Amino acid sequence: MRKPKVGRMFLATCVGSFFILILYFQNISRSASEQISGWNSFSVKSGRSPLQTLQENDQLEQSAVQATLQGRRELLEETCRTHTRKRRVLGPEDLRHLIVDDKHKLLYCYVPKVACTNWKRVLMVLTGDGRYREPLAIPANEAHVAGNLRSLSEYSTAEINKRLRTYLKFVFVREPVERLVSAYRNKFTRSYNTAFHKRYGTKIIRRHRADPQAEALEKGNDVSFEEFVYYLVDPQTQREEPFNEHWERVHSLCHPCLIHYDVVGKYETLAQDSRYILKLAGAEGEVKFPATSKSTRTTGDMAAKFFDNISPFYQKKLFNLYRMDFLLFNYSVPAYLKLR
Numbered sequence: 383m384r385k386p387k388v389g390r391m392f393l394a395t396c397v398g399s400f401f402i403l404i405l406y407f408q409n410i411s412r413s414a415s416e417q418i419s420g421w422n423s424f425s426v427k428s429g430r431s432p433l434q435t436l437q438e439n440d441q442l443e444q445s446a447v448q449a450t451l452q453g454r455r456e457l458l459e460e461t462c463r464t465h466t467r468k469r470r471v472l473g474p475e476d477l478r479h480l481i482v483d484d485k486h487k488l489l490y491c492y493v494p495k496v497a498c499t500n501w502k503r504v505l506m507v508l509t510g511d512g513r514y515r516e517p518l519a520i521p522a523n524e525a526h527v528a529g530n531l532r533s534l535s536e537y538s539t540a541e542i543n544k545r546l547r548t549y550l551k552f553v554f555v556r557e558p559v560e561r562l563v564s565a566y567r568n569k570f571t572r573s574y575n576t577a578f579h580k581r582y583g584t585k586i587i588r589r590h591r592a593d594p595q596a597e598a599l600e601k602g603n604d605v606s607f608e609e610f611v612y613y614l615v616d617p618q619t620q621r622e623e624p625f626n627e628h629w630e631r632v633h634s635l636c637h638p639c640l641i642h643y644d645v646v647g648k649y650e651t652l653a654q655d656s657r658y659i660l661k662l663a664g665a666e667g668e669v670k671f672p673a674t675s676k677s678t679r680t681t682g683d684m685a686a687k688f689f690d691n692i693s694p695f696y697q698k699k700l701f702n703l704y705r706m707d708f709l710l711f712n713y714s715v716p717a718y719l720k721l722r
């Protein structure tokens with residue numbers, strides 16, 4: 383049980399700024415919703431929100447899946463407590479990655495390279511009023527069209543707070559280095575991704591390749607993983623603009639120390655965690671999470687090969703960039719990384 387932080391609430395009331403208000407309501411939200419759930423366990427079973435169902439389930443005898451998810455939540459909370467010095471305050475900009483399903487009371491923070499296309503497809507089915515039935519029948523590019531799904535940042539402050547307080551909030555994460563290698567392979571080794579080659583590839587080659595050919599400078603289509611790593615660890619990169627979402631850290635995309643996710647799903651247990659969320663949402667009958675059978679999927683063994691020619695110095699720098707994602711989500715350092 384979290385205790386409401388009286389000091390912060392008082393401060394929020396005094397200052398009363400828009401941004402602080404969001405955090406203020408979120409803190410109340412936790413304790414308020416915990417009270418509501420205790421009350422509801424005596425009420426009729428129908429009409430419960432997924433968040434209430436989760437909280438009730440946690441009080442009853444737990445399944446293995448529930449116990450795992452609770453362990454992840456606790457570890458995340460503990461890591462946030464010990465590793466974040468000063469609590470920053472949430473603003474609407476921080477909520478851009480949160481997708482809203484008002485019908486099922488769900489908030490999903492999407493992380494690229496962690497089955498986000500399939501989760502967006504599933505949410506299009508759930509929010510589409512019968513327009514879509516089968517997730518895989520929705521073209522991938524359509525799933526990413528802004529406007530097909532609603533982002534929490536589009537709502538008013540009061541509406542944002544209400545949803546943060548009462549909806550089931552979930553995110554899916556993945557082993558950080560695998561996710562990064564997956565992003566590299568997808569964006570820099572596929573000839574069709576010309577937009578990424580132009581936007582990022584040309585810059586990476588200009589800055590991080592000695593004696594580049596004119597064609598490479600022009601097309602940006604043959605960035606090596608090594609050059610990509612130099613680009614990521616170069617302090618200038620993040621001084622200019624935030625990382626692209628495909629390689630931005632989950633910590634920065636979804637703010638897991640400010641938004642208290644109810645379920646932290648993992649790519650490594652995608653099918654099981656997705657099924658559990660759809661069950662909490664009472665949506666098992668409406669949609670099935672698509673089974674993934676991609677043989678080109680980036681695995682740990684595959685990721686290891688990309689580090690053969692990266693020096694330990696740069697491996698360590700890269701690890702430090704993604705360190706918070708390792709800690710927050712309990713991933714151990716891959717054995718192939720040389721950190722000393």
Ligand SMILES: *[C@@H]1O[C@H](CO)[C@@H](O)[C@H](O)[C@H]1NC(C)=O
Nearest residue numbers: 450452453454457712713714
């Ligand atoms: C963290 O990971 C370790 C090993 O990978 C595992 O044994 C442990 O149960 C995990 N802890 C939580 C809370 O998930």
